[in-house]
Amino acid sequence: MDVMAAAARIEAQGRRVVHMEVGQPAAPAPATAIAAAQAALAGGRIGYTETLGIASLRARIARHYSETYDLALDPARVVVTTGSSGGFVLAFLALFEPGERVALANPGYPPYRHILSALGCEPVLIETTAETRWALSAKALLAAHAQKPLAGVVIASPANPTGTMMEADAFSRLISVAEAEGIRVISDEIYHGLDYAFVAETAANISERALVINSFSKYFCMTGWRVGWMVVPDGLVRAVERLQGNLAISVPLLSQVAAQAAFDSRAEMEAVKHGYEANRRILLDGLPKAGLDRFLPVDGAFYLYADISRFSGDSLDFAKRMLEEAGVAATPGIDFDPVNGHNFLRFCYAGSAAEMREAVERIGDWLKRR
């Protein structure tokens, strides 16, 4: 937020900033989603919906699992949520009691630990390293469980902020090992569809006990519509329904209608994804030449996590200077990693190819001048 505020100040002075700090697509919602929302608005009343979501959207999401993962999913297990953010609150409330320990990868997406803490649970950060592709390993999970029992684990592949993915066997091993120990698995699949190195598998294909969380925010470019979904184990659907009924009544109807229609814009979304792939290529080629040559595997999502320890051990200061002196905004790793985040910067490459080229050039000139 400090970097964003500083960027706004610089722009107010009439100077240009290349924005790579915010983790959201630059593209608008799919055309079919916008048209469906407009038709629904023109059609009259926007009321509450069924708590678990409108039946046609739940069925369409279930069909998405058969089309994408070859999984026959009962629509009764699909719950529509207010973005994946709403899903985390429901999932944690349904699965955990105050005081219980839930494992998270470090670095990781900060709201996991903040929501858990707010609910009185204990987030347990597990360090990741290059050895495990910067993902949680079954071994590290078991070690943390042996210290003091864990009630759950949150996994994400592709992950934020690292942009790394777990290989298929590591992913399924982690889920199997966790479940054998009675550790509940929550799989954040929000960046599915945005995979460049290899295809991401859904936890729903590995276990019926895993709770899957997904969203229309990233692949479908619908961050502001606040709509996502969960795939919930059979026995938990009623608990989740009662929680959502009390906490939110239902997800906004307009967003649900738009989300259902978003599935009809596959070609448009694939074109957006190809844009990210081109951006990724520009950064993979350009950043090392510019001087930033150490980063984690750039597998998926739209993030590149760069090690800047060669230049600075204070990522916030480095990000502020890069913004001030080079006009490129990126997010300091301290937002995502309280241990080693001072050595990293996260670049989001969801902008345009021209912006990526400009960023590479500006960073290169700046690092030479320093």
Ligand SMILES: Cc1ncc(COP(=O)(O)O)c(C=O)c1O
């Ligand atoms: C890993 C991860 N999960 C969840 C979210 C929340 O997204 P939303 O609530 O828009 O679905 C984000 C947003 O950046 C994210 O990066």
